Structure formats: structure tokens, C-alpha cells
Amino acid sequence: xxxxxxxxxxxxxxxxxxxxxxxxxxxxxxxxxxxxxxxxxxxxxxxxxxxxxxxxxxxxxxxxxxxxxxxxxxxxxxxxxxxxxxxxxxxxxxxxxxxxxxxxxxxxxxxxxxxxxxxxxxxxxxxxxxxxxxxxxxxxxxxxxxxxxxxxxxxxxxxxxxxxxxxxxxxxxxxxxxxxxxxxxxxxxxxxxxxxxxxxxxxxxxxxxxxxxxxxxxxxxxxxxxxxxxxxxxxxxxxxxxxxxxxxxxxxxxxxxxxxxxxxxxxxxxxxxxxxxxxxxxxxxxxxxxxxxxxxxxxxxxxxxxxxxxxxxxxxxxxxxxxxxxxxxxxxxxxxxxxxxxxxxxxxxxxxxxxxxxxxxxxxxxxxxxxxxxxxxxxxxxxxxxxxxxxxxxxxxxxxxxxxxxxxxxxxxxxxxxxxxxxxxxxxxxxxxxxxxxxxxxxxxxxxxxxxxxxxxxxxxxxxxxxxxxxxxxxxxxxxxxxxxxxxxxxxxxxxxxxxxxxxxxxxxxxxxxxxxxxxxxxxxxxxxxxxxxxxxxxxxxxxxxxxxxxxxxxxxxxxxxxxxxx
Numbered sequence: 001x002x003x004x005x006x007x008x009x010x011x012x013x014x015x016x017x018x019x020x021x022x023x024x025x026x027x028x029x030x031x032x033x034x035x036x037x038x039x040x041x042x043x044x045x046x047x048x049x050x051x052x053x054x055x056x057x058x059x060x061x062x063x064x065x066x067x068x069x070x071x072x073x074x075x076x077x078x079x080x081x082x083x084x085x086x087x088x089x090x091x092x093x094x095x096x097x098x099x100x101x102x103x104x105x106x107x108x109x110x111x112x113x114x115x116x117x118x119x120x121x122x123x124x125x126x127x128x129x130x131x132x133x134x135x136x137x138x139x140x141x142x143x144x145x146x147x148x149x150x151x152x153x154x155x156x157x158x159x160x161x162x163x164x165x166x167x168x169x170x171x172x173x174x175x176x177x178x179x180x181x182x183x184x185x186x187x188x189x190x191x192x193x194x195x196x197x198x199x200x201x202x203x204x205x206x207x208x209x210x211x212x213x214x215x216x217x218x219x220x221x222x223x224x225x226x227x228x229x230x231x232x233x234x235x236x237x238x239x240x241x242x243x244x245x246x247x248x249x250x251x252x253x254x255x256x257x258x259x260x261x262x263x264x265x266x267x268x269x270x271x272x273x274x275x276x277x278x279x280x281x282x283x284x285x286x287x288x289x290x291x292x293x294x295x296x297x298x299x300x301x302x303x304x305x306x307x308x309x310x311x312x313x314x315x316x317x318x319x320x321x322x323x324x325x326x327x328x329x330x331x332x333x334x335x336x337x338x339x340x341x342x343x344x345x346x347x348x349x350x351x352x353x354x355x356x357x358x359x360x361x362x363x364x365x366x367x368x369x370x371x372x373x374x375x376x377x378x379x380x381x382x383x384x385x386x387x388x389x390x391x392x393x394x395x396x397x398x399x400x401x402x403x404x405x406x407x408x409x410x411x412x413x414x415x416x417x418x419x420x421x422x423x424x425x426x427x428x429x430x431x432x433x434x435x436x437x438x439x440x441x442x443x444x445x446x447x448x449x450x451x452x453x454x455x456x457x458x459x460x461x462x463x464x465x466x467x468x469x470x471x472x473x474x475x476x477x478x479x480x481x482x483x484x485x486x487x488x489x490x491x492x493x494x495x496x497x498x499x500x501x502x503x504x505x506x507x508x509x510x511x512x513x514x515x516x517x518x519x520x521x522x523x524x525x526x527x528x529x530x531x532x533x534x535x536x537x538x539x540x541x542x543x544x545x546x547x548x549x550x551x552x553x554x555x556x557x558x559x560x561x562x563x564x565x566x567x
Contacts, residue, residue, distance in 0.1 A: 013075045013142065016054055017042060020145035022075040023168065023195070024180055026065035030057040033071060037195075040065075067184050076165055076180065106151035108133055118151040126155045126166060147197060170199035264347075377525045383509035383518070387563045388443040390436040392544060395424045396466070397432035401546065404557070407435075411557035412546045428469045430545055433460060437539030444509045445542060446522060448559040449483070451504070453552045456482045456491065456545035459510055459517060462538045479517045479531045480543055481506070485551050488528055498529045505564060512536050522564055 013021050017038035024036040030052045034042075043050050043062060050059045106118045108130035118128035122137065128151050129137070137143040158167050158177075165179035172192040183193050194202075299315075306312045391407035399416040403409065410432050426432070449455050458480025470476050472492050480491040481498075488499040506528070507520035515534040518527055546558050 013071075014145075018145075019141065021142050022071060024067045024183060025071040025075060027068050027071075028052050028057075028065070029059065029063055030055055033068065036065065036067060067180075069184075072180055106153050120148040121150070121152045121155060122146050122148055126158065128152065128155070168196055169193050170196055172199065376527065380507065380520055380522070380525050383442075383444050383507065383520070384563045386442040386444045386509070388436075388438070388445055390434040390445070390542060390560070392432050392560070393424075393435040394432075395422060396426060398426045398430045400430060400548075401432055403432070408560045409557040410544050410546055411555060412548055413555075414548070424466060426466045429466075430547055431456070431460075432544050433541040437462060437541045438510070438512065439536075439539045440512050442509070442511050442514075444507065444563070446505060446507045446561050446563055447544070448505050448561045449503065450556050452483075452546065452556050452558070453554045454484050454547035454550060455554075455558055456480050456543070456547060457506055457508065457519070457558065458491065458543045459508065459540045460543040461536075461540060464543075478543065479534065480545070481519045481529055490529055490531070492531075503528070505561070507563075508542070510540060512540065 015022055015025075015035045015038050016032070017034055020035075022033065022035055025033050026036045026039060027033050028039070032052055032054045034053070039053075042053055050062045051057060106121070106128050107115045108118045109127040110129060110133040116130035116132070119131050120134050120137070121128040125146065134148075137146055137148060159165065160167055160179035160182060163179050163181040165181060167177040167179055169178040169180070169183040170176075170193070171178055171183075172194065174191070177196070178193065303312060303315050306315070392403055392410055394403050394407065397403060397410065400413055402411050402413050412430055447457055449457070458478065460480075461477035464470065464477040470478055470491075472494055474492055476492065478491055482489045482491050482494070483503075486500060486502060487497040488501075489496060490498055503521045503523065505522040507522045509518045509520065510516070515532065515536065517531040517534065519529050520526070521528055542560075544558050544560075546556075547554060549555070
């Protein structure tokens with residue numbers, strides 16, 4: 001149209017502000033036409049009253065401009081037809097053209113005979129041009145405003161499928177490409193619509209920023225990976241070193257125990273052989289003496305039958321058994337029973353202490369295995385979250401015990417406090433149970449024992465013996481820790497210390513389903529002792545036994561106290 005009729009000059013469709021082909025053209029009340037964005041930007045930046053950039057006509061109020069769809073359509077058609085001598089392609093030629101374009105090389109859309117390679121593609125014209133046919137874009141003022149890029153083969157994808165217009169705008173809110181008609185429908189809704197060139201430049205900058213951020217994140221992750229690998233390497237080395245050292249120490253300990261065992265067996269065998277040899281010698285001597293004594297007895301019987309007084313007196317001095325019994329049995333080694341008992345007692349004490357150390361080591365290994373290396377303080381915090389509150393049951397208290405008014409304390413008095421008795425009351429053990437029982441759960445409580453010289457604390461089954469002594473053993477129904485002066489024993493295995501020292505605050509943690517009862521030194525956050533592998537089949541009740549004065553003044557109470565969390 002522009003090239004054949006000459007009715008319209010390209011200059012008629014150029015904006016006086018940007019000097020480019022109209023984009024969303026609008027008309028001012030004075031009759032002049034501009035791009036919507038150009039006139040809006042002009043009025044936004046001018047310090048004077050709103051006026052026409054061409055005739056300088058002033059407006060009392062800023063006009064509410066609407067896009068002139070007629071001029072917009074003519075401008076778009078002009079853009080598509082501005083290239084001179086554009087041939088009309090048949091469908092067969094278009095298919096052939098697509099075949100020629102297949103591959104990495106983009107061919108000129110204008111060449112008819114010998115197609116040349118395109119050097120630029122035009123977004124507005126939707127065509128690719130060789131250097132010869134690109135000349136109008138370098139000469140015509142309107143075409144100079146077109147956007148030229150490196151040759152592309154997908155220009156048809158840049159046409160709006162709904163309005164068959166060039167996609168020239170970008171909506172930042174919906175992140176979609178728009179033609180001028182689409183842009184008109186988005187503008188009234190205050191969507192952020194910008195030309196493709198501006199959006200491209202802005203988003204390229206944004207993309208660059210995102211790329212920098214991604215690179216920073218990659219570097220950060222690489223540093224973290226390197227740090228984790230270094231920590232893993234160090235941890236592996238430390239683990240191997242500790243494992244080797246622990247294995248060596250335990251092997252040396254086992255070897256020493258085996259050596260002591262062999263030495264003890266050897267010495268005792270030597271002592272036994274020496275005692276057997278000594279006993280054999282004594283027996284031989286005693287048998288010899290018995291033979292001599294029997295011969296003497298025979299002579300004495302014969303002499304006793306002698307009636308001749310002279311003969312009797314002559315033989316009497318020769319047959320007397322004086323000086324024959326020379327064996328001293330008090331010096332024999334086989335009579336050293338007390339020494340053997342002393343050795344046995346000393347060895348038992350040493351084995352007990354060693355067993356305590358082994359139990360502690362077993363507890364540490366189990367804690368390390370169960371808690372993934374968690375500290376004892378963390379393990380205690382875990383137990384303390386299951387704290388329970390309860391009061392003591394006076395109906396179960398031994399007559400020599402006294403409960404406080406709030407039933408949180410129990411002490412030994414030495415005299416009968418309550419002369420009444422019932423089947424629930426302890427008659428042998430100076431004990432009292434809680435009112436509340438627990439089943440199929442985890443629970444924890446703490447007791448203050450202060451400077452008491454003896455006490456017993458733990459949990460008891462509902463069926464625990466009350467009208468008589470509780471016989472220690474795995475089935476007695478009592479899981480308790482017994483303190484005597486400076487050592488701790490488990491009630492199920494008395495006379496076998498499991499720990500040494502003193503505590504003033506004891507924590508008791510019960511895992512009913514896990515079959516475990518653990519006793520904690522709350523101040524030092526260490527385990528005193530643990531019952532493991534227990535089988536609970538009935539309700540468990542906290543058990544308090546303040547004990548008597550056997551080991552000195554012991555009248556202080558055992559007090560149920562709120563949890564004291566480690567810092």
C-alpha cells in the first residue's frame with residue numbers, strides 16, 4: 001500500500017516525540033497524534049502545564065487519552081508493508097522456503113531467484129533480509145526505528161494468535177507477550193505493560209543479577225560441601241584412632257586380667273601342691289608314729305601281764321611312749337582357711353568394682369548408640385520432659401514413717417506415728433508408695449536426699465510384698481537403688497556396689513514399654529545405675545524408703561521436688 005499508491009507517506013505515521021512508528025497512538029484535543037507512552041512521559045516530566053508538544057496548546061486538565069484504534073491499525077499495516085518489492089508467496093513457495101530455511105542458516109525472505117543468506121531479521125516486518133534487501137531499513141526514517149536482530153527462523157511465532165498482530169509488548173504481572181490490542185485490554189487494569197525491548201533489557205539485567213546470586217549460592221554450597229567432607233574426613237580419622245586406642249586399652253586390660261587369672265591359678269596350684277606334699281609328709285610321719293605306738297602298746301599289754309615284780313620294773317622304762325608324738329599340726333598350710341577366705345573376699349571386692357566399671361562402660365556405649373553421640377546432659381533433658389507429679393499414699397506408709405502435710409516428704413521417726421494398719425501398709429520395709437500408678441508410658445521424677453546416710457528409691461509393682469520382707473531378686477517387683485554411706489547397690493543384687501560416692505538429688509526415669517529404669521545424679525548429669533531388659537506387666541508406683549539410723553543420724557526426709565534442669 002505505501003509503496004504502490006503513494007497515498008500515505010511513512011512520515012504520517014511517525015510519532016513527533018520518539019520519531020518512530022506509532023505504538024498505541026492517541027490524539028490530543030488539539031488534533032495531534034502521539035504514542036501513548038511518549039505523551040504520558042512528556043507530561044510527567046514537564047514542569048509546565050499540560051500542553052501539546054507541537055502547537056503548545058495548553059489544557060486546563062490533563063486529558064484522558066484513549067488509543068486511536070484506526071490509526072493503530074494503519075500504523076501496524078504500514079509496518080508490515082514498508083519493505084518495497086515484497087513478493088507474494090504461494091503456499092508451495094512458502095513450503096519450499098521453509099525447507100530452504102531448515103538447518104542453521106537463515107535465508108532472505110525477499111530474494112526470489114538466488115536466495116542469499118539473511119544478515120538481519122526485523123521484529124516489526126516479521127521478515128529476514130540479506131544485506132541488499134536490508135537497505136530500506138538503513139535509509140527510511142520509519143524503518144530505522146525497527147528492531148533488527150540476528151537472523152531468526154521463528155518469526156511467525158512472534159504474531160499474536162488471537163489478533164494476528166506483532167507481539168510488541170510484555171506484561172510483567174502475568175509474564176506474557178502482548179500485541180497492541182492485547183496491551184490495550186491490559187492497560188485499563190493497571191497491569192505493568194512495557195515494550196519488548198525495555199522488558200528484554202530489564203530482565204536481562206535481572207537475569208544477570210540472578211546468575212550472580214546463583215553463582216554465590218553455588219560457591220556457598222561448594223564451601224559447605226568442602227567443609228562437610230573435611231569434617232567427615234576428620235571424624236573418620238578420629239573414629240579410627242579412638243577405636244584403635246579403645247580396642248588396644250581393652251585388649252591390654254583383658255590380657256592383664258587373663259595374666260592375673262593365670263598367676264592366681266598358678267600360685268594357688270603351687271600352694272595346693274605344697275600343702276598336699278606337707279600333708280603327705282605329716283601323714284607318713286604319723287603313720288610311722290602310729291606303727292611305733294602300736295608296737296609299744298603291744299609291749300605294754302605284755303608287760304601288764306607280767307607278774308614278776310623284778311622283771312616288770314626292769315622292762316617298764318624301755319617301753320614308755322614318751323617323745324614319740326613330734327608332729328605339730330598347727331603349722332600345716334592346709335589349715336590356712338582364714339587366708340583363703342581373705343583372698344576370696346578381696347578378689348570379690350575387686351571383681352565387684354570392675355563389674356561396676358564395666359556396667360558404666362556398657363551404659364556409655366548404649367547411650368552413644370541410642371543417642372547418636374548425644375551428651376548425657378541432652379539425654380537427661382530428654383528424660384525430664386516426661387516429668388510427672390504425684391503425692392505419697394499414707395495408707396501404704398510403714399508405721400515408723402511420717403508424711404508432710406502436702407504428702408511430698410517422708411521421714412523416719414523411730415516411733416509409731418499411726419497405730420492403725422491395713423493390708424496395703426508396709427510392715428518390714430520403711431517404705432511408702434505414691435497414690436498414683438503408671439502403666440505403658442514413660443515417666444520421670446526427682447527426689448532430694450540431701451546428706452542422708454542411707455536411703456532406697458525406685459519404683460515398685462502394684463503386687464510388691466508389703467506384709468513381710470521383700471526377697472531380693474529379678475522377680476521381687478521392686479526396681480530400686482539403695483544408698484549406704486558412700487556406695488550404691490541395686491536392691492536386686494545387695495552387697496554388690498554398682499557405684500561409689502554421694503549425691504543430694506536423684507532423678508528416676510522409667511520407660512515402661514522399653515523395660516528400663518535409670519537413676520541419675522542430677523547435679524553431675526551422670527547415670528548412677530540402670531535396670532535394663534525389664535518386663536513390666538502391671539502398674540508401677542514410685543517407691544520411697546528413708547531408712548533408719550543404722551549408719552548414723554538419718555532423720556532428714558526424702559523430698560519429692562520439681563525438676564531441676566541442667567544448664
